[in-house]
Amino acid sequence: MSYADVRELQSALTTASDIAFSLGSEPSALETDQLTDALRRALAAAGALGAGHGSTGCAEHPRGATDPLYGDKDDPLPPGWGRCLLCNDRRRRASAQRRGGR
Template sequence: MGYAELRELHSALHTATDIAYNLEPTPSAEETEQLLDALRRAMDATRALGAAHGATGCSLHPRGAVDPLYGDKHDPLPPGWGRCLLCNDSRRRAGAQRRGSR
């Protein structure tokens, strides 16, 4: 999914660059509107590219659920843990099993 967004970003930036380099010292309203449109496309593609990684930041579950305990002052996550509920739940279960087998 990130490939399409990256291609759109490249395209929009190339278009914006072409327009900017060909602007006259006093550009017309149409020219500035075209440049603004290309820059908006670039911004939208950048946002979509960032969203492709998902809120979890997890390479295994980029669109998975975010751990509700993430960043909680009362139950901070151990170092190295991320925002992915699926991965953190597996870590919690593994830790509980180790504690229970002692």
């Protein structure tokens, strides 16, 4: 996340807010188009804030699925494992093969 990304989000939200508060009871097509554009700009800027980060914390699959067993008290993950379902599944399969499983 960069300062420029945050500033873009703030600018887009301020613009959208200014337009929204100046709308009359029957906004014109131009006003609604301007509001829509400002909101789209804000949405894009908000999406860019987390572009480099993912919920998995995995460099290979930052936007991958999160392991549902992560943090489960009944089945804790081994040391060094993360939240990435894809990587953890691969690790589980590899350890099962080493133990003579499937």
